[in-house]
Amino acid sequence: MAQAVLIRRQIVRFPWARFLVLFILSVIWAVPVLWMVMTSLKPEAQTITVPPHWLPEHLGDLTIDNYRRVLFVPRGCDLIKSFGNSLFVSVVGTILVVIVDVMAGFAFARQRFPGRDLLFALTVASLIVPGEILLIPNYITVWKLGWLNSYNALIFPALAGGFGVFLLRQFMLGIPRELEDAAAIDGCGSFRTLTLMIIPLSRGAIATLAIFTFLFFWNEFTWPYLVINEASRMTLPVALIQFKGDYWSEYGQLMAGAAISALPAIAVFLTAQRLIIRSITLTGIKG
Amino acid sequence: MSTLDQIARPQEERRAGQVRARIKLKSFIPLLYLVPFLVFFTVFQIYPIFYGIYVSLTKWDLASAPKFVGLTNYVNLGSDGLFWTALRNTLFFVGLNAPLAVIVPLSLAMLVNAPIAGRTLFRSAFTTPLMISVSSVGVLWVWFLNPTFGLINHYFGLIGLPEQHWLSQAGWSMFAVVITTVWWTSGWNLVLFLAGLQEIPEQLYDAAKIDGAGRWALFRYITVPGLRNTILFVGVTTIIGSFRVFGQVFVMTGGGPFDSTRTLVQHIYESGFRYFRMGSASAVAWALFSIVLIFTIIQFRLVRVTEN
Numbered sequence: 063m064a065q066a067v068l069i070r071r072q073i074v075r076f077p078w079a080r081f082l083v084l085f086i087l088s089v090i091w092a093v094p095v096l097w098m099v100m101t102s103l104k105p106e107a108q109t110i111t112v113p114p115h116w117l118p119e120h121l122g123d124l125t126i127d128n129y130r131r132v133l134f135v136p137r138g139c140d141l142i143k144s145f146g147n148s149l150f151v152s153v154v155g156t157i158l159v160v161i162v163d164v165m166a167g168f169a170f171a172r173q174r175f176p177g178r179d180l181l182f183a184l185t186v187a188s189l190i191v192p193g194e195i196l197l198i199p200n201y202i203t204v205w206k207l208g209w210l211n212s213y214n215a216l217i218f219p220a221l222a223g224g225f226g227v228f229l230l231r232q233f234m235l236g237i238p239r240e241l242e243d244a245a246a247i248d249g250c251g252s253f254r255t256l257t258l259m260i261i262p263l264s265r266g267a268i269a270t271l272a273i274f275t276f277l278f279f280w281n282e283f284t285w286p287y288l289v290i291n292e293a294s295r296m297t298l299p300v301a302l303i304q305f306k307g308d309y310w311s312e313y314g315q316l317m318a319g320a321a322i323s324a325l326p327a328i329a330v331f332l333t334a335q336r337l338i339i340r341s342i343t344l345t346g347i348k349g
Numbered sequence: 350m351s352t353l354d355q356i357a358r359p360q361e362e363r364r365a366g367q368v369r370a371r372i373k374l375k376s377f378i379p380l381l382y383l384v385p386f387l388v389f390f391t392v393f394q395i396y397p398i399f400y401g402i403y404v405s406l407t408k409w410d411l412a413s414a415p416k417f418v419g420l421t422n423y424v425n426l427g428s429d430g431l432f433w434t435a436l437r438n439t440l441f442f443v444g445l446n447a448p449l450a451v452i453v454p455l456s457l458a459m460l461v462n463a464p465i466a467g468r469t470l471f472r473s474a475f476t477t478p479l480m481i482s483v484s485s486v487g488v489l490w491v492w493f494l495n496p497t498f499g500l501i502n503h504y505f506g507l508i509g510l511p512e513q514h515w516l517s518q519a520g521w522s523m524f525a526v527v528i529t530t531v532w533w534t535s536g537w538n539l540v541l542f543l544a545g546l547q548e549i550p551e552q553l554y555d556a557a558k559i560d561g562a563g564r565w566a567l568f569r570y571i572t573v574p575g576l577r578n579t580i581l582f583v584g585v586t587t588i589i590g591s592f593r594v595f596g597q598v599f600v601m602t603g604g605g606p607f608d609s610t611r612t613l614v615q616h617i618y619e620s621g622f623r624y625f626r627m628g629s630a631s632a633v634a635w636a637l638f639s640i641v642l643i644f645t646i647i648q649f650r651l652v653r654v655t656e657n
Contacts, residue, residue, distance in 0.1 A: 198627055199398075320481075
């Protein structure tokens with residue numbers, strides 16, 4: 063009882079209880095990632111110890127040798143090549159998704175044409191179809207097109223996703239129509255309206271979509287694992303599993319590989335985090 | 350009058366017809382913006398739905414031509430023991446993961462929403478795992494959960510909890526997968542809840558506090574109603590997402606031990622691409638889709654009921 067009173071009085075000044083709970087929880091959340099980084103920096107001989115230690119025996123033993131070996135020692139899968147594949151697919155894929163979805167979002171939000179509402183309803187309905195149930199028919203399509211083991215198979219099916227169209231349409235609906243009417247009076251056609259007005263005004267939502275899409279391509283696992291089995295075309299998540307299969311006991315290198323594939327995505331997200339939360343509020347994607 | 354009319358009408362009609370044709374043509378121009386999306390949407394989203402139904406009605410190993418077998422694949426599901434195991438495991442996973450994946454992020458969001466020192470840092474700690482691909486997550490947690498040299502059992506030992514063979518014990522493996530998943534995915538729902546919380550006007554809380562409302566009352570009568578739409582969205586997407594569980598089990602346990610973590614998507618994957626039974630794999634996919642659809646409809650109904 064007395065403690066509860068004490069805590070309540072302290073909250074008025076600084077919310078210590080809340081701070082403490084948050085602190086403990088965020089440490090728990092961070093531990094696996096920190097463990098990954100620490101293990102990747104230990105010499106292989108010291109990665110497995112009973113009981114486990116955070117630091118190597120001597121601080122001087124910390125090494126980037128695991129990174130060097132996982133990247134530069136030739137073996138079945140080439141992580142540098144995979145890094146390049148991941149980067150290519152993520153960047154090109156993101157650019158294409160943004161172009162396709164901006165145009166489609168604009169059409170749904172700002173244009174009138176027969177069948178618009180039906181098509182939009184279909185797009186929204188497609189959001190609840192779990193992608194996994196399309197694995198088999200889409201695999202067969204990609205196989206018939208001769209796209210197995212190609213970038214096409216990784217990029218083009220992702221352009222069918224309705225999420226970005228929905229997000230941008232919702233955002234563009236919120237742009238005042240008067241602006242557009244004024245532009246029309248000045249003789250702007252729909253294409254110039256889109257490029258000179260709608261796109262600049264939607265850049266927050268577009269940036270958010272671009273970040274989500276990049277992360278999606280960067281981290282996607284099931285589909286690339288299915289359609290790519292040539293080592294030279296593997297993206298990082300696929301190559302990592304390959305690597306795990308071949309070198310499962312080399313934990314230091316395994317963790318270095320995991321870190322290499324995780325850190326770029328973490329960096330992208332952390333720099334853009336505030337933007338993402340703001341535009342979720344603006345676009346109302348959460349309902 | 351009638352003669353004049355008769356003379357004038359065809360001309361007028363013709364002109365009106367031309368205008369109408371022009372309007373009609375013009376009204377299709379906006380469709381051009383939609384064409385690129387529609388092409389991919391049709392080929393990789395609409396067509397595969399129907400093609401999947403067709404495939405589920407055939408026996409097909411991709412090497413020879415598909416053979417139409419009617420509903421045989423669906424009927425055979427009844428006697429496919431692995432299908433039922435996978436269904437049971439998936440429902441178990443959804444039942445455990447979905448509530449946790451809503452409650453944990455909601456609590457975190459409420460904790461982190463108030464102005465507090467280090468807030469951005471805390472939030473980042475919870476959202477960072479989301480940025481890691483499932484293969485890294487799996488590799489990391491297998492190591493982390495290792496019974497002999499993993500950190501978890503070490504700390505369990507320190508605070509006096511019994512050691513667990515997380516991934517090699519049938520009873521514990523799914524719990525390990527759920528813990529991993531909650532750790533991995535909570536950040537996403539946290540971000541959605543934060544966005545929702547920021548839309549609730551601060552004045553509502555102030556007014557209620559003046560009226561002497563306690564914390565529970567504030568939560569029950571202001572936060573929950575204010576987050577209604579967010580909770581619906583998070584609920585629906587989390588349940589759908591939980592039914593899709595695959596990568597974690599595939600990387601961490603391979604479905605074992607003793608099929609205790611084998612899920613429906615894994616069953617689809619393996620019947621399709623390990624045993625090349627496209628037909629029966631598609632039938633499982635359709636079973637999964639029907640279940641997801643039923644759950645989604647029930648949720649929308651529930652929300653409508655509570656609304657009234």
